Amino acid sequence: MKKIPADQVKLRTKKASEIFQKQLPYSHKIGEIQTVLVTEIATDRKHYVAHNKFYDQVLIPMEDGYMGQSLTVVIEETGKYFMKGRVLEEGELQNIPSSYSNPNQLAFSLNPQTMVQNIKQRSNGWNFIIVLVVGMVFQMLYILYRNNYR
Numbered sequence: 423m424k425k426i427p428a429d430q431v432k433l434r435t436k437k438a439s440e441i442f443q444k445q446l447p448y449s450h451k452i453g454e455i456q457t458v459l460v461t462e463i464a465t466d467r468k469h470y471v472a473h474n475k476f477y478d479q480v481l482i483p484m485e486d487g488y489m490g491q492s493l494t495v496v497i498e499e500t501g502k503y504f505m506k507g508r509v510l511e512e513g514e515l516q517n518i519p520s521s522y523s524n525p526n527q528l529a530f531s532l533n534p535q536t537m538v539q540n541i542k543q544r545s546n547g548w549n550f551i552i553v554l555v556v557g558m559v560f561q562m563l564y565i566l567y568r569n570n571y572r
Contacts, residue, residue, distance in 0.1 A: 448478070448500035455496050456480065458507065460488045472507070481506045 458472035458480045469481040470488050472495070481504055482488065482495060488509070495507030 443502070446500060446502060448497075448505050451497045451505060452500055453497065455494060455510070456507070457492055457494050458482070459492050460490060463489075469506075479504045482509055485509075 456474045458474050460470045460472040460482065462471045463469075463484070464471050464481055468484055470484050472480045472482055472493065474480055480495060480497070482493065494510045496510055497505045497507050499506040
């Protein structure tokens with residue numbers, strides 16, 4: 423194979439790098455309301471790092487009492503590897519501008535009662551049947567495995 427000239431290699435690398443840097447995987451999430459869990463202090467020491475249910479990083483301002491808490495945030499800025507959110511206070515959900523997503527449809531909740539309510543609301547009867555069948559299949563596989571390898 424013929425060697426490519428160094429200047430052409432550099433040009434191709436530069437173009438590939440530009441394409442890579444232009445990709446912003448979180449840009450569609452601006453305006454989304456999410457529930458996040460604050461887990462650590464960011465390296466800049468100005469923000470907390472929180473994670474949503476997909477374990478995406480959401481940076482929030484560092485304020486007392488946030489560490490270890492589950493907070494509702496609205497995503498206001500995104501980058502290649504992060505999202506920045508603003509913490510919504512109690513009662514602020516009713517005053518969200520229409521440019522933001524529906525505040526009644528939060529991305530997820532860490533509250534067990536809310537999780538059960540969401541499952542009940544979205545359940546159409548098939549969920550229970552599917553879970554039951556999957557559970558029975560695993561039970562049968564376990565019995566077969568236990569009997570064959572005793």
